Amino acid sequence: MSIISKDISKAVELLNKEELVAIPTETVYGLAGNIFSKKAIASIFKTKQRPKFNPLIVHIPNVEYLDKIVEHIPEKAKALANAFWPGPITLVLKKKASIPDLITAGKDTVAVRIPNHPVSLKLLRQLEFPLAAPSANPFNRISPTSAQHVEDYFKDTIKMVLDGGVCKKGIESTIIGFKNEEPIIYRLGSTSIEDIERIVGKIEIKNRKSKVENPDAPGMLERHYAPKTKTILTNDLSNSIEEFKNQRIGVLLYNNILNDEAIDFKIVLSEDNNLEEAASKLYDALHQLDKQNLDIIIAEQLPDYGLGKSINDRLERATKN
Numbered sequence: 001m002s003i004i005s006k007d008i009s010k011a012v013e014l015l016n017k018e019e020l021v022a023i024p025t026e027t028v029y030g031l032a033g034n035i036f037s038k039k040a041i042a043s044i045f046k047t048k049q050r051p052k053f054n055p056l057i058v059h060i061p062n063v064e065y066l067d068k069i070v071e072h073i074p075e076k077a078k079a080l081a082n083a084f085w086p087g088p089i090t091l092v093l094k095k096k097a098s099i100p101d102l103i104t105a106g107k108d109t110v111a112v113r114i115p116n117h118p119v120s121l122k123l124l125r126q127l128e129f130p131l132a133a134p135s136a137n138p139f140n141r142i143s144p145t146s147a148q149h150v151e152d153y154f155k156d157t158i159k160m161v162l163d164g165g166v167c168k169k170g171i172e173s174t175i176i177g178f179k180n181e182e183p184i185i186y187r188l189g190s191t192s193i194e195d196i197e198r199i200v201g202k203i204e205i206k207n208r209k210s211k212v213e214n215p216d217a218p219g220m221l222e223r224h225y226a227p228k229t230k231t232i233l234t235n236d237l238s239n240s241i242e243e244f245k246n247q248r249i250g251v252l253l254y255n256n257i258l259n260d261e262a263i264d265f266k267i268v269l270s271e272d273n274n275l276e277e278a279a280s281k282l283y284d285a286l287h288q289l290d291k292q293n294l295d296i297i298i299a300e301q302l303p304d305y306g307l308g309k310s311i312n313d314r315l316e317r318a319t320k321n
Contacts, residue, residue: 003154004147004161008119011162012126015040020047022136022150023123024164025115027088027172027190028143028283029150030059030133031158041102041132047157049139055105055218056132057090057173058112061124069099069110069130074181076200083199086116088169088190092177092217103132111217113173119164134218135172136161140226142290142318145170145283170280171310175217177206186217188310190279224317225283227290231297233315240298247295252285252315254278254302265292275307282311286318 005011011021018037022029031048033040035058045052058069063081066073070093073081077091095110104110112130115121124131135143136150144150145167154161174189174196185193185205197203206216229250234240237258241249245262253268267285269278289297299315302308 004151004163006163008123011123011160014160020158022161023120023133025117025120026167027169028145028167029136031136032131032133034129035103035132036129053105053214055111056103056134057218058110059115059131059133060112069096070094071096074178076183079199084191086114088173090173090175117164140224142225142227142286143283149287168280170282171314177217188313192306194306225314226318227286227297229290229294229297231299231319233299233301233319235301237300244296250289250292250294250297252299254300279307279311
């Protein structure tokens, strides 16, 4: 029996009873629960098998709600909120004492955003509490961009997936923290660096090369977004295909229509060289490739600008051992 439903009133009822509901956003589907319910938040960590040192993102219905959960909003945070909310930017700000430490992994900051999806916004406006909603997938696995992806993961462990169609952006929000009032990118995401810098000027990117065991924000762990199938990232497709030619090979391409008899299955993200289209299709493509009984997935590195940086970030983490 399917747990997918479009019934927002049912989602409200379940969330009020401290149950979890998977919800749609413009980025990916989130596994949502009441931030003030210890039962709900414990269920998120247990259901996802997510370590408790990894903070959660809080989703709110409007900018005015920020004052209820944060102590201080830097001027550049206000500028980013005004420019991009509702939308795929998460701000990490000093939290009020009322925000449970379980949400923030014991830190004095909380990650918060307003999702840009009509269904999730309508839901949030009908609740008396914000929602914690990390991506609705088991820890380290490929994020879900459709209700079916979520049902495939969790049909036996949650009661409802609120169906809002396919996620338009397709990769998670860009996460921005603040150091001495200046913004710093903790995670690349669906809002490009170039767009952010038009609002706040040059911005630092937090180095993710070292293993993070006490992350400043969600989404900073080295391995993440990974298929079960062994995956490699390359800027030399021909060489990589030659290296694995005696195995069942799946190829994830940006725009190159590559024909090679050694390839068993391939997906092209954007024949029109459109990075937004490529981002929106990325996770669904990885889900498809992971179902093909392949020995290896070979992913092509994308151009390293705009959303290409964010897509490459996800692919790099999918290929970490």
